Amino acid sequence: MSDPILENAFIESLARGLPRSPQQLNRLQEADAELVRIPGTTAVLALKTDTLVEEIETGLYRDPSLLGWMTVTVNASDLAAVGAEPFGLLLNETLPASVDPSFVAQLQGGIADACAAYGFAVLGGDTNFSPHMQLGAFAVGLIPDGKPVTRMGAHAGDRLFASGPLGIGGAFALATLQQGADGAAPPGNRPPYRPLARIREGVALRPHASSCMDSSDGVLPTLDQLSRLNGIGFRLDGPLDAILHPAAAASARASGIPPWMYLAGPHGEFELLFTVPPDRVAAFIASAETIDWRPLPIGVVTAEAGVTLPFGAEWRAVDTGKVRNLYPESEGNVSKYVAGLLEMHAVLSRGPAAAAVDVDRPDAAP
Amino acid sequence: MSDPILENAFIESLARGLPRSPQQLNRLQEADAELVRIPGTTAVLALKTDTLVEEIETGLYRDPSLLGWMTVTVNASDLAAVGAEPFGLLLNETLPASVDPSFVAQLQGGIADACAAYGFAVLGGDTNFSPHMQLGAFAVGLIPDGKPVTRMGAHAGDRLFASGPLGIGGAFALATLQQGADGAAPPGNRPPYRPLARIREGVALRPHASSCMDSSDGVLPTLDQLSRLNGIGFRLDGPLDAILHPAAAASARASGIPPWMYLAGPHGEFELLFTVPPDRVAAFIASAETIDWRPLPIGVVTAEAGVTLPFGAEWRAVDTGKVRNLYPESEGNVSKYVAGLLEMHAVLSRGPAAAAVDVDRPDAAP
Secondary structure, eight states, X not given: OOSOOHHHHHHHHHHTTOOOOTTBOOOTTSSSSXXXXXXXXXXXXXEEEEEESHHHHTTSOOSHHHHHHHHHHHHHHHHHTTTOEEEEEEEEEEEOTTOOHHHHHHHHHHHHHHHHHHTOOEEEEXXXXXXXXXXXXXXXXXXXXXXXXXXXXXXXXXXXXXSSOBOHHHHHHHHHHHHHHHSOSOGGGOXXXXXXXXHHHHHHHTTTOSEEEEOTTOHHHHHXXXXXXXXXXXXXXXXXXXXXXXXXXXXXXXXXXXXXXXXXXXXXXXXXXXXXXXXXXXXXXXXXXXXXXXXXXXXXEESSSEEEEEETTEEEEEOHHHHHHHHHHHTTOHHHHHHHHHHHHHHHHHSOOOOOOOXXXXXXXX | OOSOXXXXXXXXXXXXXXXXXXXXXXXXXXSSSEEEEOTTSSOEEEEEEEEESHHHHTTSOOSHHHHHHHHHHHHHHHHHXXXXXXXXXXXXXXXXXXXXXXXXHHHHHHHXXXXXXXXXXXXXXXXXXXXXXXXXXXXXXXETTSOOOXXXXXXXXXXXXXXXXXXXXXXHHHHHHHHHHHSXXXXXXXXXXXXXXXXXXXXXXXXTOSEEXXXXXXXXXXXXXXXXXXXXXXXXXXXXXXXXXXXHHHHHHHHOOOGGGGGSOSSOOXXXXXXXXXXXXXXXXXXHHTTTOOOEEEEEEESSSEEEEEETTEEEEEOHHHHHHHHHHHTTOHHHHHHHHHHHHHHHHHSOOOOOOOOOOOOOOO
């Protein structure tokens, strides 16, 4: 792995010196939610807090109903990624004192819709007033058998799956923020966006998957993080069009943006990316069918570090560490960020093909 | 009760329409922390989230070490008020991207100090960047026997206790914000402030108390809330000086502010205010002695609604609903808030004495 990740380094500096729990199953970064054994039981609690801050300040989320939906979804998705069942939610809302009652009604309606979709009860919360709106939640999940799936455990040869088609989070974000920044993107290029956290799918994959992480930060950052944590790499199957969400593919055609850039983050689609050992694939697929879910086989785990993507008929190794640092280094300037990605694209397009890797396509049929 | 409470009404409007949990023991407002039975066990989880927003924006908390300490303490105190044992904490930090590393080090140091003081492990958290700093946490506590103390259960004749001397939160806030607003308060009037959440005391009082609430919003708002929820009232013993923190009493003498105003909130001292049935007082005091704690007997629960305070040699009924609404109605203007309290003080000072209530002083000795 080339570049150290700026965000990881800052989080590690914050955590240094804070007391840890002997009952916690995961260390820093090792799972999407914090996993703690309930004393005197075999059950494990999955705990997560996530707050919409940058998404509000940049104008990425504006519709109050979407804001409510995402306040719940960003937290639910991390419970899904450890295979937890929803137990309860606490809300953390900072609202302007002058907030319009109809805005609040739509916001709370979005929250209620998402809770109903995932089976969350709202246990309580905290409300504050400030001109600077922030919306967060704290989600509690249960893993009755005490056996979560974490980010740790991917091995070379494991199959890589996505819970659904990819790229819509990136397509939505680029279109919305470019519109905001310079009005350049025609409204027609912006796909609809209301992702569904993959709670049922997380429960179904938990007994089979060797590792799992949600793509809230985008597909390439997610694969980069899994790659660093497990000391492995990923090679995605081609063609890329086969794993793109149709609306993202349409947006790419309309805007001329190379489709892989929709996988670059930092805003993702809240699908689950997970690995399954070859000898568990058939049982996993059978289990997925019982909930009418068709997981998308998208690649394979490689012994070599790094992420290799299909570019046309060839494969290229993408510097995913550089991709992840591009946005923080652009300091919120979306045009600068896009220019950085396009520069990488130019190099990748004329660069040498990645070394051939002898991999079978995953055997998706039982 | 005269005035409806603006904050309560807003919270009720937010909660309307959100799904509730059949496993939750408390309804809205009925406990300082949310109480949920863990399926398949007798144990109860106590869950709380609280964020420092107004405290930061008004300049009430500035010192980074105090900010870290209070981020943990505001949440720990609500766990204390239900008698829970600390289990774990998640942090929710929104920091300016340009934040000074030494500020972060002191902030995290304050968090680590508070966690060590209360026995909290930090399980994880969420970090965001924004010019508008907000610091929150999510605290998880355990009640192994599944029998929490809540705000519900006070009866006429019960004794009213405080976990420690009162008024320092009000004295600190008035001195700090008046200084900020118009530079009027001499620095010497500002008492030191670093409250200790009463975790050990909460565990000790849990088997004995009929109701409990922390005084994070000030003593009178806390008594007002307990009074509304239980359909009872409170009569405080005189003289007020006997229950004031020495530093708050000194601040009152230096500034000429009537001491009861330090009990008016909206910023409190994070003590526990709780009621104990007369026949449990001796056992409670004996139990408190085993942890070297001397709870302060401060009054009695009355059948009549309302809160009655000693004014010199007489008692006066204070309109605590009006007191609670004064700050939100002042829209952050501290001078206006103080003027409102002083106006109430003028009326109370010349008003008729409250009806005599025949109460015994609590029998604090076993």
